[in-house]
Amino acid sequence: MVQRVVLAEPRGFCAGVEMAIKALIWMVRIFEPPVYCYHEIVHNEWVVRVFEKAGVVFVNEIEEVPPGLPVMLSAHGSAPQVALDATERAAIVIDSVCPLVTKVHHEVRRMSKEGYDILYIGHREHDEAVGTMAVSPDTITLVTPEEGLADFRPDNPRRVALLAQTTLGMHEWGAVHDQASEQFPHLWTARRSDLCYATTNRQSVVQKMAEYCDLILVVGSENSSNTQALVRVANEMGAEAHRINRADDISEDWLEGVATVGVTAGASAPEHLVQQVVDELSPRQGVDLAHVTDEDEYFPLPRQLRVFISVLGQTVEAGLTVPSSDWRHWRMNDRAWTATEALSRVTV
Numbered sequence: 581m582v583q584r585v586v587l588a589e590p591r592g593f594c595a596g597v598e599m600a601i602k603a604l605i606w607m608v609r610i611f612e613p614p615v616y617c618y619h620e621i622v623h624n625e626w627v628v629r630v631f632e633k634a635g636v637v638f639v640n641e642i643e644e645v646p647p648g649l650p651v652m653l654s655a656h657g658s659a660p661q662v663a664l665d666a667t668e669r670a671a672i673v674i675d676s677v678c679p680l681v682t683k684v685h686h687e688v689r690r691m692s693k694e695g696y697d698i699l700y701i702g703h704r705e706h707d708e709a710v711g712t713m714a715v716s717p718d719t720i721t722l723v724t725p726e727e728g729l730a731d732f733r734p735d736n737p738r739r740v741a742l743l744a745q746t747t748l749g750m751h752e753w754g755a756v757h758d759q760a761s762e763q764f765p766h767l768w769t770a771r772r773s774d775l776c777y778a779t780t781n782r783q784s785v786v787q788k789m790a791e792y793c794d795l796i797l798v799v800g801s802e803n804s805s806n807t808q809a810l811v812r813v814a815n816e817m818g819a820e821a822h823r824i825n826r827a828d829d830i831s832e833d834w835l836e837g838v839a840t841v842g843v844t845a846g847a848s849a850p851e852h853l854v855q856q857v858v859d860e861l862s863p864r865q866g867v868d869l870a871h872v873t874d875e876d877e878y879f880p881l882p883r884q885l886r887v888f889i890s891v892l893g894q895t896v897e898a899g900l901t902v903p904s905s906d907w908r909h910w911r912m913n914d915r916a917w918t919a920t921e922a923l924s925r926v927t928v
């Protein structure tokens with residue numbers, strides 16, 4: 581039987597996921613179903629299922645959105661052509677891209693304009709990498725953490741920039757960065773890499789937990805890049821680690837001879853799934869925390885959506901619409917409600 585559980589702090593929802601989930605909840609409230617969403621709003625199967633029940637249809641191609649209906653673009657960032665096609669096809673387009681992904685898109689544009697060849701470290705086929713590469717396909721070369729630079733040959737070795745997917749493992753980014761710096765001494769890269777605060781904070785706790793936990797469980801979906809990175813970071817530190825969707829996925833074999841289990845969650849995994857894992861483990865000596873930092877990042881809702889919410893407010897005030905009881909609270913203070921709270925209302 582497990583003696584102790586160590587819970588990572590921070591874990592779970594980041595500011596970008598909070599914003600994207602709340603934005604899609606507003607879409608479901610404002611518009612009649614179906615509401616379309618290009619790509620999974622965030623990479624978590626539970627969250628996606630809840631939205632599907634609420635009338636959201638997730639699509640992989642903009643052509644699947646019936647003309648004239650509203651569409652949301654996911655948190656991972658979309659290719660410029662996708663955003664353009666969506667604008668031409670849909671009645672309303674709300675882009676819930678995380679501002680930290682947008683920052684990388686800006687870097688791609690700027691460095692391309694300045695004549696740099698860009699090395700982009702990312703995972704082939706991941707939504708974020710696909711969207712970022714499409715910003716300037718002629719000047720970007722994808723390098724995976726596994727393959728490294730391979731046979732990359734820039735036009736001018738003095739003008740090479742290194743950018744990255746926001747959710748890579750820190751050690752993976754570091755390895756490619758070292759290789760690229762050695763090969764291209766004038767390498768340009770973002771001051772603190774492109775890995776986002778949520779990625780680095782969650783990985784820092786896992787590094788700490790790996791020093792004294794016998795096993796680390798990471799709650800999150802298979803297609804969640806930052807979740808998979810947490811498992812790799814734990815493995816890199818020499819710890820046994822497994823990704824699980826939910827408590828049911830814990831294998832008895834993993835727990836054999838294990839006294840202390842570290843539990844964390846990727847940036848798109850809801851907290852109640854973490855709590856169910858802790859309940860399932862029911863540690864004899866209780867639960868401790870592994871804390872590295874407090875997070876207070878907040879990203880406001882997409883600007884286009886804020887305009888709609890404001891217009892809706894005017895129709896309510898004019899007596900044309902009757903709002904739900906929590907509507908005014910949500911509208912007046914977006915910081916006062918969380919995605920977890922909002923999701924619990926959707927599931928009721």
Ligand code: SF4
Nearest residue numbers: 594596678746776847
């Ligand atoms: S993991 Fe980082 S980049 Fe991705 S949505 Fe969260 S804050 Fe944004």
